[in-house]
Amino acid sequence: MPVISDSVLAQSGESLRLIGGREKSTGKYAFPLPEGGERARYDRIELNPKGTLWSYTIQRFPPKNPPYLGVTDPAAFKPFAVGYVELEGEVIVEARLVTDDFGALKLGLPMELTSVEFDSGAGGEPYKTYAFKPA
Numbered sequence: 001m002p003v004i005s006d007s008v009l010a011q012s013g014e015s016l017r018l019i020g021g022r023e024k025s026t027g028k029y030a031f032p033l034p035e036g037g038e039r040a041r042y043d044r045i046e047l048n049p050k051g052t053l054w055s056y057t058i059q060r061f062p063p064k065n066p067p068y069l070g071v072t073d074p075a076a077f078k079p080f081a082v083g084y085v086e087l088e089g090e091v092i093v094e095a096r097l098v099t100d101d102f103g104a105l106k107l108g109l110p111m112e113l114t115s116v117e118f119d120s121g122a123g124g125e126p127y128k129t130y131a132f133k134p135a
Contacts, residue, residue, distance in 0.1 A: 003127065009130050017113070018087075020046075020090070029045075029047070029091040051132070052108050053086075053106065053111050053132075056081055057082060059080050059081070079102075096116055104134065111132040115128045
């Protein structure tokens with residue numbers, strides 16, 4: 001299954017890494033890697049695949065469309081966790097959180113990068129996109 005974008009997620013065998021940028025003049029990190037004219041100011045880097053849960057919520061109803069791409073039928077919708085994961089010394093990343101036990105999510109919980117299948121609903125092939133799970 002292809003990754004959603006080579007400029008966001010890199011896969012080498014079983015290893016996944018988020019692609020970010022480090023600003024050349026300040027050393028400040030960014031995710032995703034900026035594009036267009038701003039791109040020249042950044043070095044492309046692979047971000048740390050481990051971090052800690054900084055904040056989260058549970059999405060219990062279908063988000064409004066657009067920009068949400070996914071199940072919109074309330075009867076078919078399955079709740080999911082989404083949150084911010086702090087990659088120490090780098091950046092805070094918003095991502096889907098993979099867990100079957102929402103009650104186990106706690107601020108400061110060690111997390112690690114993983115992937116989930118993403119189907120845009122447009123009838124094309126699904127993609128692999130990034131997510132985090134408890135370490």
